[in-house]
Amino acid sequence: MRPTFPAFLIALAASTGFAQNDTIAAPPMEFGNYDPTLSAKEAVLANWELAASGIRAGEVLGRKIVTLADDGASYAYLVRQASFAQETMLARYHAAAWIYAGEPELARVDGATLRAIVASTSAECSTEGCEAESASIRSAFAAGAEQLGAAAVDARSEILERQGGVDAALMSEQFVMMADYLESGDWSRDLVLTDFGMDVDVVANRVVGTIALWRNVEPYVGLVNQDIDNAINASSEQLLRALRRETRGVDVLDPDGQVLAELKVRADELAAEFRRASALFAS
Secondary structure, eight states: OOOOOOHHHHHHHHSSOOOTTOOOOOOOTTOTTOOTTOOHHHHHHHHHHHHHHHHHHHHHHHHHHHHHHHTTOOHHHHHHHHHHHHHHHHHHHHHTGGGGTTOTTSOOOOHHHHHHHHHHHHOOOOSGGGHHHHHHHHHHHHHHHHHHHHHHHHHHHHHHHTTTOOHHHHHHHHHHHHHHHHHHTGGGSOOTTGGGTOHHHHHHHHHHHHHHTHHHHHHHHHHHOHHHHHHHHHHHHHHHHHHHHHTTTOOSOOTTSHHHHHHHHHHHHHHHHHHHHHHHHOO
C-alpha cells in the first residue's frame, strides 16, 4: 500500500530551506528513478559511490587486458578486447570528473596515459606476431589501471569522510560541487584525445556524468521547492539538447569556437540553478 504523505512533510515542503544540522525526511514515492530506501545523505553518498565504482570498473578492465597480454593472447583478440575495455575506462573516468571540482588534490589519470591507451588500440600491426603492438597495449593498460586504481581509492576515501556529515550540509555541498564544475568550464578543458577525434566523447561524458547526479538528489529539491526542481530539469534538458545539436558532425572542439561557447552558456545556466538548490539546504 502506498504510504500517505505526512502532514509534517507538507509543512516542510512549504519551507524555504533547512538548517545545516537538520535530517531531511524522505520524499513521497512518486519518483520513478528514486530509491525510497535512501536518506538524503545516502543519496549524496550514492553519487560518490557512482564515481568511485565507475573508476574502479575501469581499473578492473585495465588489469584484465594486462592479464590477457601476459597469458599470450593473440594480437587480434587482445586489441579487440582492449578496444572494448577502453570505451568503459574512458567513459567512466570522464563521467566522474566532477569530483575534482571540490577536491582537486584527488588522484587523476595522466593525459599521457590516456593518449597511450587510445594509441595502443589504434596502432596497425607492423611486425610478425605483433609482439611490439601487444607490448604497447600491455604497457598502456597497466599504467592506466594503476592510475585508475589510485583515483578510485581517493574517491572512495571521500565517501568515508562524509559518513559523519549531516543531510543538509552534504546536499548543499553536492550542489555547490556540481555548480562549480559546470561554471568552471573544466568539462571543456584538457581534451588530450583530440588527435583521435574524441573531443566530443570526452565532453559528453563529463557533462552527462554531472547531470546524472541530479536524479539521486532531485526528490529532496522537489520536496522543498518545486519551482527550482522544474528549473533544473528544464536547464538540464537545454544543456543536453545543445550538446546533441552543437556537436553533431564535429570531431575537434575549438577552445575559442562557437560550439563550446554555446555549451558554456547552457552550462552556466544549469550551474546557477544548482546554486539555488544548494541555498535551500544551507544554514
